[in-house]
Amino acid sequence: MALPETGRDRETLRQQMEARQQGDADWAEGRTWSLVYSAGEEVHDVRDEAYREFASENALNPLAFPSVLSFENEVVGMVADMMNGQNAVGNVTSGGTESILCASYAARERAREVDDVTDPTMVMAETAHPAWEKAAHYLGLEAIRTPTRDDWRADPDAIAGAIDDRTALVVASAPSYPHGVVDPVEEVAGIAADRGVLCHVDACIGGFVLPFLPELGYDVPAYDFSVEGVTSMSVDPHKYGYTAKGVSTVLYRDRELRRHQYYAFDGWPGGIYVAPNFQGTRPAGPIAAAWAVMNFLGRDGYEHLVADAMGAAEEIADHVAGHDDLAVVSDPDMSLLAIESTSADVNAWTVQRELSDDGWELERQQRPESMHLSAMAQHAPVVEEFLADLEAAVDTARDADTEEADAPLYGLSGSLDEDDEVTEALVDMLNDVFV
Numbered sequence: 001m002a003l004p005e006t007g008r009d010r011e012t013l014r015q016q017m018e019a020r021q022q023g024d025a026d027w028a029e030g031r032t033w034s035l036v037y038s039a040g041e042e043v044h045d046v047r048d049e050a051y052r053e054f055a056s057e058n059a060l061n062p063l064a065f066p067s068v069l070s071f072e073n074e075v076v077g078m079v080a081d082m083m084n085g086q087n088a089v090g091n092v093t094s095g096g097t098e099s100i101l102c103a104s105y106a107a108r109e110r111a112r113e114v115d116d117v118t119d120p121t122m123v124m125a126e127t128a129h130p131a132w133e134k135a136a137h138y139l140g141l142e143a144i145r146t147p148t149r150d151d152w153r154a155d156p157d158a159i160a161g162a163i164d165d166r167t168a169l170v171v172a173s174a175p176s177y178p179h180g181v182v183d184p185v186e187e188v189a190g191i192a193a194d195r196g197v198l199c200h201v202d203a204c205i206g207g208f209v210l211p212f213l214p215e216l217g218y219d220v221p222a223y224d225f226s227v228e229g230v231t232s233m234s235v236d237p238h239k240y241g242y243t244a245k246g247v248s249t250v251l252y253r254d255r256e257l258r259r260h261q262y263y264a265f266d267g268w269p270g271g272i273y274v275a276p277n278f279q280g281t282r283p284a285g286p287i288a289a290a291w292a293v294m295n296f297l298g299r300d301g302y303e304h305l306v307a308d309a310m311g312a313a314e315e316i317a318d319h320v321a322g323h324d325d326l327a328v329v330s331d332p333d334m335s336l337l338a339i340e341s342t343s344a345d346v347n348a349w350t351v352q353r354e355l356s357d358d359g360w361e362l363e364r365q366q367r368p369e370s371m372h373l374s375a376m377a378q379h380a381p382v383v384e385e386f387l388a389d390l391e392a393a394v395d396t397a398r399d400a401d402t403e404e405a406d407a408p409l410y411g412l413s414g415s416l417d418e419d420d421e422v423t424e425a426l427v428d429m430l431n432d433v434f435v
């Protein structure tokens with residue numbers, strides 16, 4: 001590939017982009033159960049107008065663009081309010097992973113500065129998102145993963161047993177991605193507080209759903225800053241907030257905690273450098289789009305979207321509850337479902353593959369062997385069609401002479417989390433995918 005000698009016309013480029021899209025996951029028709037959150041055309045328009053208007057601005061210097069700073073502060077303020085953080089402060093980051101990097105870094109710096117800990121750990125249930133493991137890996141922290149209870153929620157006793165003088169941060173999920181269950185935050189945060197340790201609640205995927213559930217009649221366990229001992233949180237507008245991708249928020253109970261996240265350097269010939277998060281140049285488009293979409297939707301808009309997503313998830317869960325061969329894993333607190341097989345004749349991964357052949361994108365999970373779906377607002381109209389195809393997929397799986405359980409996962413075989421060869425193969429796969 002090389003840069004074209006002369007520029008191409010816009011129409012040709014548009015056609016090429018549309019042609020390439022044909023091979024992509026079909027989210028617009030509601031057939032993709034992860035990755036893309038869509039609240040419909042009008043919200044897309046609001047989002048895209050704001051994004052376009054601020055596509056050039058740079059939030060790296062908060063003083064150069066007061067408009068962008070005001071959007072960031074208001075997005076953070078609205079999310080902090082949703083999380084019951086009266087004095088909470090925070091920043092916008094590029095995504096859940098960056099928020100997790102920020103919270104991990106702040107905890108590491110605080111452990112060093114305040115507690116003199118030079119080899120800090122982070123303690124979390126095994127269901128915490130891999131971004132925590134990645135943060136530990138990048139930042140030289142040790143991640144200690146503890147077993148969950150039988151219901152896949154974090155086990156407070158196991159977490160208590162893993163805390164020691166080196167612990168910089170304890171993590172709870174609200175909810176965890178694989179099974180959609182909220183960890184017992186009150187117990188976990190209480191243990192952390194008693195031991196003088198920070199506690200982060202990862203509400204990356206739940207933060208724009210859980211706050212709207214009580215008004216819709218659902219019970220939600222306490223999970224936010226109303227729980228004493230919760231010192232930081234992550235909440236992603238770019239997931240169930242239905243804003244443009246590239247926006248998460250990292251929140252701290254107070255300004256003093258957040259201070260450890262910030263970076264400044266004054267020894268550069270080029271002058272001073274300050275950065276609130278891991279980014280340098282900070283795209284303003286996603287921040288403006290988040291501000292616009294959140295204000296456009298408001299509480300009632302989100303309530304409707306949450307009602308649609310929960311309705312879709314419940315319809316599927318109800319169907320599966322009466323099924324001979326399938327079951328929902330545990331008892332999810334929101335619209336994330338893991339569906340496993342309960343019969344020896346049907347393999348959940350074979351069902352997933354059959355659905356995939358029909359154009360439905362679901363994820364495979366390994367513990368338990370299951371398929372994962374995130375029900376979102378755009379899925380409400382397609383549930384019936386999905387359930388019909390699910391039944392057909394189960395029938396095919398029952399008849400299939402398949403050893404799917406031993407078969408490769410995305411082309412890889414081996415015991416996944418205990419086999420270095422698999423991690424090496426995964427890295428090789430990435431290395432092959434990108435030029």
Ligand SMILES: Cc1ncc(COP(=O)(O)O)c(C=O)c1O
Binds near residue numbers: 236
């Ligand atoms: C609980 C949880 N935390 C963190 C993340 C990572 O977020 P991102 O993919 O935006 O980096 C996810 C993503 O699904 C998540 O579900």
